[in-house]
Amino acid sequence: MSIPHPLKGEWGGDLDKQAVFKRVAQVEEQIGELYKELGGLKSEIVHLMEENTRLTLENDQLRKLQQEVSGENASTYSGEVGQTTLHQSIGNHHLMNLYDEGFHICNVHYGRMRTDGNCLFCVAFLDKTKED
Amino acid sequence: MKLRILQSVLVDAVSQVTKAVSTRTTIPILTGIKVTAEEDQLILTGSNSDMTIETKIPRVKDEKEQLFVEKIGSVVVPGKIFAEIVRKLPGNEVEWIVGERNGITIRSGKAEFQLHGLPSEEYPSLPQLYEEQVFSLSADLLRTLVRKTSFAVAVNEARGVFTGVLFQLEEGLLTCVATDSHRLSRQKTQVESLPDLQLNNVIIPGKSMSELAKTFADETELVDLVVAGNQLLARTKHLSFYTRLLEGSYPDTNRVIPQTGDVEVTTKTKELLQSVERASLISRDGRDNVIKWTVSDNQVQITSASQEIGSVVEEIQADVKGPSLTISFNARYMIEALRTIDSEEIHIQFTGSMTPFLMQPTDRNDSLHLIVPIRTR
Numbered sequence: 001m002s003i004p005h006p007l008k009g010e011w012g013g014d015l016d017k018q019a020v021f022k023r024v025a026q027v028e029e030q031i032g033e034l035y036k037e038l039g040g041l042k043s044e045i046v047h048l049m050e051e052n053t054r055l056t057l058e059n060d061q062l063r064k065l066q067q068e069v070s071g072e073n074a075s076t077y078s079g080e081v082g083q084t085t086l087h088q089s090i091g092n093h094h095l096m097n098l099y100d101e102g103f104h105i106c107n108v109h110y111g112r113m114r115t116d117g118n119c120l121f122c123v124a125f126l127d128k129t130k131e132d
Numbered sequence: 133m134k135l136r137i138l139q140s141v142l143v144d145a146v147s148q149v150t151k152a153v154s155t156r157t158t159i160p161i162l163t164g165i166k167v168t169a170e171e172d173q174l175i176l177t178g179s180n181s182d183m184t185i186e187t188k189i190p191r192v193k194d195e196k197e198q199l200f201v202e203k204i205g206s207v208v209v210p211g212k213i214f215a216e217i218v219r220k221l222p223g224n225e226v227e228w229i230v231g232e233r234n235g236i237t238i239r240s241g242k243a244e245f246q247l248h249g250l251p252s253e254e255y256p257s258l259p260q261l262y263e264e265q266v267f268s269l270s271a272d273l274l275r276t277l278v279r280k281t282s283f284a285v286a287v288n289e290a291r292g293v294f295t296g297v298l299f300q301l302e303e304g305l306l307t308c309v310a311t312d313s314h315r316l317s318r319q320k321t322q323v324e325s326l327p328d329l330q331l332n333n334v335i336i337p338g339k340s341m342s343e344l345a346k347t348f349a350d351e352t353e354l355v356d357l358v359v360a361g362n363q364l365l366a367r368t369k370h371l372s373f374y375t376r377l378l379e380g381s382y383p384d385t386n387r388v389i390p391q392t393g394d395v396e397v398t399t400k401t402k403e404l405l406q407s408v409e410r411a412s413l414i415s416r417d418g419r420d421n422v423i424k425w426t427v428s429d430n431q432v433q434i435t436s437a438s439q440e441i442g443s444v445v446e447e448i449q450a451d452v453k454g455p456s457l458t459i460s461f462n463a464r465y466m467i468e469a470l471r472t473i474d475s476e477e478i479h480i481q482f483t484g485s486m487t488p489f490l491m492q493p494t495d496r497n498d499s500l501h502l503i504v505p506i507r508t509r
Contacts, residue, residue, distance in 0.1 A: 108313070108383045117420055117462065118504040119313045120488060124388040127487055 133205025149178030393481030
């Protein structure tokens with residue numbers, strides 16, 4: 001895209017104020033649109049980065065799990081007894097695992113990535129489930 | 133419009149309202165300051181989409197005449213340039229005339245400026261608030277509240293309600309809460325209000341809080357706070373500060389505050405602050421700024437280590453009740469909280485190395501800070 005020089009170019013050196021103004025207004029509009037597009041792209045990148053981190057974590061977790069399972073298969077079957085008593089706390093364990101994996105489990109940010117450090121609301125919730 | 137005014141008075145008023153004047157905005161007229169001359173006062177208004185500041189210059193202040201209005205009227209002056217012009221004017225007095233098509237003439241000493249103004253009708257009008265929900269507190273107390281809470285709000289704008297400070301009022305007791313979900317500050321104070329006035333979920337943006345403190349920095353009288361719709365108005369006789377409130381509902385924070393403590397530590401605030409600051413010198417470049425506390429009989433050992441830099445160990449005297457405990461946390465959160473505590477002694481209450489701990493000044497129970505430790509595995 002070429003922008004004619006406002007003082008020379010198309011207008012042959014004459015200072016057609018109206019035309020210059022129109023042109024400037026047009027350019028302003030275009031810049032506005034570009035800016036919007038840039039903002040959109042930025043949020044897309046953020047989204048992609050978040051997804052990437054999530055997938056990396058999930059991948060790690062799956063690998064670990066796979067190793068554990070293959071290890072368990074090699075050893076004997078013994079863990080079936082007394083599982084009914086565990087049922088109540090299984091949900092809490094899942095939540096605790098999720099928290100350790102780096103997700104919020106509190107009602108305030110549930111399911112989102114914990115980007116920096118621990119969360120007051122999650123910790124309060126974990127404590128409460130421990131007491132129960 | 134035609135008037136004369138003392139230059140120093142005008143400089144003060146203009147610098148007040150320019151705090152709210154937008155530099156970048158989608159509404160061009162908001163880069164200006166609206167000026168309205170009435171018979172015995174001059175009103176200046178500056179605004180951006182979040183905040184509006186309005187100041188009134190009375191004709192007489194402290195029995196001294198400072199403003200002489202010859203002809204009433206109003207105009208919008210270009211904000212930034214006007215503020216700079218006013219500050220640099222040579223004379224003690226400023227003569228100000230608005231003529232045809234909003235042309236502005238400013239004379240002072242031997243200087244004369246001609247500025248292009250804008251019609252004041254294009255300036256958005258101030259929100260009209262129903263003044264039903266009003267409470268008052270001293271400007272000094274308001275500044276203290278801002279100082280003790282606003283540091284704890286989340287800085288990331290994506291965090292919604294956590295970027296603001298929660299105001300709650302019940303039976304004349306105002307509770308302010310700020311948290312970024314890693315630490316929390318809660319301050320309570322008695323304010324003047326009607327006994328049956330109750331306010332819930334009023335969330336003031338953190339940025340507006342600091343501007344509020346700056347705006348009322350020199351005030352000594354009572355400040356009225358009016359809450360209506362999605363606006364808060366803070367007001368003294370000559371100064372009005374409007375801010376937009378944050379939308380969304382603030383989570384209940386009472387449930388995250390531990391009620392009891394197994395380990396209790398009492399120590400001197402200043403000494404503690406200084407030693408935590410020293411320990412943080414080693415850890416501050418790390419991601420979480422982690423320092424470790426080992427609480428045992430009559431002392432707290434503060435340690436911090438970094439693989440690249442080195443390490444530090446320091447012990448401070450403290451009155452300790454309960455078993456010994458080791459806990460790690462972000463030193464910055466503690467430093468920021470301790471800096472706002474004016475009391476000489478501080479009481480810290482732990483329930484475990486994984487659970488949040490409470491910090492309170494020993495001589496008052498209206499102030500509380502909470503910090504989540506870092507879970508070390």
